Amino acid sequence: MTTINLRKYFYWYKVDEYIEVSDEVAEELRADKDYEINHWRRMKRNKANYSLDADDGIEHSICEFEPSPEEFMARAVTIQRLCCALNHLPPAQGRRIDAHFLLGQSVQEIAEAEGVSCRAVQIAIDRGLETMRKIF
Numbered sequence: 001m002t003t004i005n006l007r008k009y010f011y012w013y014k015v016d017e018y019i020e021v022s023d024e025v026a027e028e029l030r031a032d033k034d035y036e037i038n039h040w041r042r043m044k045r046n047k048a049n050y051s052l053d054a055d056d057g058i059e060h061s062i063c064e065f066e067p068s069p070e071e072f073m074a075r076a077v078t079i080q081r082l083c084c085a086l087n088h089l090p091p092a093q094g095r096r097i098d099a100h101f102l103l104g105q106s107v108q109e110i111a112e113a114e115g116v117s118c119r120a121v122q123i124a125i126d127r128g129l130e131t132m133r134k135i136f
Helices: 023-045 058-063 069-087 091-102 107-114 118-135
Strands: 002-005 018-021
Touching (some): 002 023, 069 091, 069 118, 091 118, 107 118
Antiparallel strands (some): 002 018
């Protein structure tokens, strides 16, 4: 049996309090304390201490929460309605809106791929969006 000081291992003990524990428990407490000290040293050595005021985006990722089931269902319904409106468009308008907004292609890339002018693609996209607004 080994006598240990609890204040040495647990920060919430403000005064010395000695208890007897088995040798295995004392060894585990020492190993854990050593691990904590080494971890703190590695953090300092690698400059891995982060501040939420550093303006590197960490605070945004920490504050981002999962959507509630209601928000998730509202998004699903919105996406379903948008897909339905997209399916009601003529094939050329639907294809061009899909390529521009969902695939991220520019109007010029779409025009070159289809062999039409940029103006024709832009008019098709504008008219398709107007039709989708009416359907939606």
